[in-house]
Amino acid sequence: MTRSLKNVLAFKSYQNQAEVLVRNYVLADPYIPYTSVLGGILTCKLVYDLTQLISTFYFRSYNGLTKIQRIEWNNRGVSTLHAVFISIMSVYFVFWSELFSDHNSAGLITHRNSPLSTFALGGIHSSFWSFDFWQISVGYFFSDLGMICWLYPSLGGVEYIVHHFLSGIAVAYSMLTGEGQLYTFMVLISEVTTPEINMRWYLDISGLKRSSAYLINGVVIFFGWLVARILLFVYMFYHVYLHHAQVMKMHIVGFLLVFFVPLVLATMNVLWFWKIIKGLKKTLAKRK
Template identity: 25%
Template sequence: MDPFSQLILAISVTSFITFQWLFHKVSPWISTCISPGFLCLSDKQKVEWNSRTVSTLHALLVGIFCLYIFFFDDAVNEDPVWGDPTLVKTNVAITTGYLISDLLLIFYYWKAIGDKFFVIHHLAALYAYYYVLGQGMLPYFANFRLLAEFSTPCVNQRWFFEVLGYPKSSRPNMANGVAMAVVFFMVRIAVMPIYYSRMYAVYGTKAFYLVPWGGRVAWICSSICLDIMNIMWMHKIARGCYKVLRLSHWRKACAPQENGKTD
């Protein structure tokens, strides 16, 4: 094993240990200090709270790293299949450690946070990342997929509001819900044409045929699998936002009126 591969393995293991530590130790302590309502949650809610706190930290870390690569890593942007994967592999190693950690927590706390779609999502991502980390291929596309993590903090913030007692129709939760839907759409749905057009541009080139069959399957099938789930989640989010906005409009219309004006 070459020294860089050893470094990537070390980063993945360190990432796994760090996110386990954040879940079991740091999140409960910080959450208690910042939000007294955390102590009033049920055990299942505390598990999900800690899980979402950790996923938010992971999303912010790798998301910022992704943006840097996207704008400043010329080697990856010029050669999306075989460009220098050093920075991308580092970022993917961090995510790999997180995904394995999260899978372990999902299985262990299945009654609280178990979700078959998250399991499929994590396994599909890990399957693709195996080729990125092992052979350094497709760095541009691996980095592009990680940009989707920017939707995670908004999704989690909305859940935090709801579990702390904010009604869905309250202004803070409504504003966060709309922001969540917009961000989710922008980083997971609106970017699909860009992603697949770049994939189509690469298809059939010499660089493409240098990718082994397993790598092609991991790249194409994992991308389609992840985007099907993104569309399903977007549909669910859109329906939720529509219901909340309708409820808010109905309550406003039914509010007591005085002198012809809504109170």
């Protein structure tokens, strides 16, 4: 037997052992919330460090930033990656998965959940060759909240603290109890606007505020915000109205979260949207 064949067999053996470990422990129902959150916390740190390393070598403007600006640069790298994965998972569960479909007769829609949906709220899993990649939502919101409080007000004001705190509480409750996961995913679709918001900050800090990319980014933010953070919230409130009888059967905590958290976030989204409109009008006026 050649050495290369032995190496392949040894690798397969280790891979099989890893798969057994993942199946019997990591993806076992009682451990899903905890393993996904733990793995996600480690991933947040990994992505933060990778963003710092890559930016140091490939972005000239990065090395000229202040310490606070570099921290925010790295932190936005983490939030962008989280937003991409949680948006994809949320769109899947809300619009394509049969789990929350009205045609599915498997119990109340407010109490439906699955190992994958629970794991998605605690973390996002995707394959890259033979490696597993983890990214959390619960851990992300609270770790980012910690960064905002630690460096307050450099990374955001009171509105960001309120947003992250309410989002973290709602996602954690839905993940641990299995209640209201559909409405949690509806709200999390709004994260689709986060990469554009972060890109706008990157363009601004890199001195590209007068570029065409900055203008296009502003237009994309306008339409993305309108769809994901205004119209989608209207659809969510309408969905709650249609399924009011099922929502009323939730635990009192879940019931309050379904009504209170989206209402507060929707109000904040409208206020931010007004600022976006004024900013876009100002940018277009300067172009003319």
